[in-house]
Amino acid sequence: MAKTIKIALVGAGMFGGDVHLRAYSDLQRFGIAGQLARVGLDKWTRDFAEIRFELVAVATRSQASAQRAQAHFREITGHEPRAFFGDAPWDDILREIPDLDILAVATPDNLHTQPILAALAKGVHVITEKPMCLTINEADEIIEAAQTKGLVVSVDMHKRYDPDHLRVRDDVQKRIGAPLYGTAYLEEPLEVATGTFKWVESSDPFSYVGAHWTDLIYSYYRSKPVSLTAVGQKKRLIRDGILAYDSVQVRVDFENGLSMNFHNNWITPPEFEGPVNQGHEIVGADGKVESDQQYRGFRWWSKGDKSRTANNHFTREVARPDGTSAYVGYGVDSLTVGLAAICRIKFHGETRDAVASLYPTAEESRITVALINAAAQVRDLNFEYLQKGKGATVTAALRPGWNLRGRSKPRGGRRSRGVPADLRPADLG
Template sequence: MAKRVIKLALVGGGMFGRDVVLRALADVERCGVVPYLGIPGLDLHAGDLADVTFEVVAVGTRTAGSAAALAATYRQWVPGSRPAACHGDAPWIEVLDEHRPDVLFVATPDHLHTAPILEAVDRGVHVVAEKPLALSLAEARAIVERSREAGVVVAVDMHKRYDSFLRSAFVDVVPRLGELLYARAVLEEPLDVSTRVFKWAAHSNPFSYVGVHWTDLFAHYLGLRPVSLHAVGQKRLLANWRDEDHPQGIDTFDAMQVSVQYHSGLHVSYVNGWVNPADFEGAVNQELEIVGTRGRVFVDQQDRGMRSAISGAGTRTHNPHFQAEVPRADQPGDRVLVGYGKDSLIAGLEAATRVSLDLADRTALAGTYPDAESAVTCVAILEAAAQVAEANLACLADNQGAPVTARFDHDDYTLVTAGEQKVAG
């Protein structure tokens, strides 16, 4: 039997692209995908993929220096590997045309996901993209339509689905809560993310960046459909931020509060920000509470049980569930990456591999991984929330309150201002 090889490539070499995505691919190139199928619930497919090998053939970033550094880092992780270093304003073109991967991983900034995804899809290349799939509903729909036509997989890294605490909350506890009444979901990133780590924060907002995780969980596990939305946000700190990289400030929301009413009657309050102080004990502040007629469930990241106190560093909580380096028992100094940050990528890669090898078709795998179709409703919520929050910010500045809402009809939505329509009753 001919050797079965799946060629991989990555565009985007920032914090997540390098430290999570590329690091996970290093394990896959060394060990295959089979050792990592259990936690995503895909272990029954291990036999079909046991002889498949993987090779990272190219990485792409904006500058020559960052691309070379990324390739060099990968060669350290995988001795003997030879990923090409591509660069430019659209490095995915060279990656796709010169190196012809079977699967392209997209870890570009939020507002630059669509272009590489569509270029890959149009060439028949499968995609595993970071969240959100896109920032506009039109772009998300185009990705779904064209990937269907091409018969290729487009997966989205919705890794909160694979967080064992959150998954257990939704799978094991929520069904026992009776009729669901309301929920509160909080995810707040440190100020360093919006001011230093990501140069593109002004092109996105904290709800699009991390709130998408929560909207995905409620849609995926509970099958909920939004019917209306209200959103407000604050522009106090980042808009007035001044440093060498941002002499005119950063025009984005510090924080957003988005209220979504779902068709079941459940109301969810999403709270997201990226201005958490460096002194906060956790990498992020993450809280979930769901209340029903028969009980409630809480998940708080700071309650996972691991804290440290180091002189000069203060008290810190840790989340090795997301990502940890585990020493390999028989290889001193060598480590394997584990965690739900990796599990989501494996789910998308497994689907792409099976379709690439004609072991399954795209339609048959729907719902077995975070697919593009499941992301469309999330993108609709993100886009509506951004428009509603901006409109309400302007209204507040004009002493008109915050009267703007959005009304959904499946994945379409309409902005509504209080007083512009007659309310029956």
């Protein structure tokens, strides 16, 4: 009997329609065995060699976009997944394809929770884009459902798999000694906020891409955050009638003493030479590591064009003798690890707990969600205070259990009016 993993993709925009769709096209044609060595799982190459993968459905909000994704996959592979569309197309998929194995979620950030919970309720594993969700309550609901059902929720935290970051995690961070402070930045192009996404007013740059960096720092040290403060600015997008934050800066303090600043925007001018500007550095007691993910030493320019850079590590085409191209890179690696864990459960009798070390789990993502949830509240309060000519005095204390719902008091025993339960003004003087 053929061993088959059936996948449905919900969301075919900038990431779903590119990275997910192209990764699943290679899986459909050639399987997963060729990708395993990139993530250190090549011991299962023979075990997984006979597993077939089928993208059985693609779904988007509109019929036209669903059919475009369907046609694109057919053009690459010769196979045509079913097209679903509507406000909640995952419900139709889960009803009409009862033997589905994986729901891949690449919807807008604020629409992750519904399809994830719907899939888990039907006994379907999940691979989801970051952030897993936007509130701690949603994260807890997802975790409880996944644990109850024994299912994988693998979150695409692909910065973990950048080869430069793996070198930091496995080698350099040990050389530089106890971490003291650092900065991580990811600056998106203006087009993202003004054209690509229609939901920017319900999000912010830190929620959108800061999640990558908070997860990366956690993957380096496995140290929990204990507090944060955040500020944001609104100047550029307002000129286009978009009531959203241009940029957000968040400082997170960790149990191990590291104080990390996360800087994010989505207003980088189109003239910038790379797709995004990104990098990070950490100062330790015995040294420092710097990593520029935007400019890695590869640059070109030509007549009639400006200087350009490219990230050849994220995804790239590798030519095959038949004229087609393999699709590889750390953007695919972070999908591969979740797929491998699901294969171990379905075909080799492993439990969810037994494969948890293979991929970024929902439990780990709860930490990032807690930071996003708290930063959004702190950001808004500090923005309000700064607009009134006051200081940005609000911080969030992340209590044991990662809840933002309990009661807490600043020193002196008095709660500040208007400050949510686990948010407090910084102690001054």
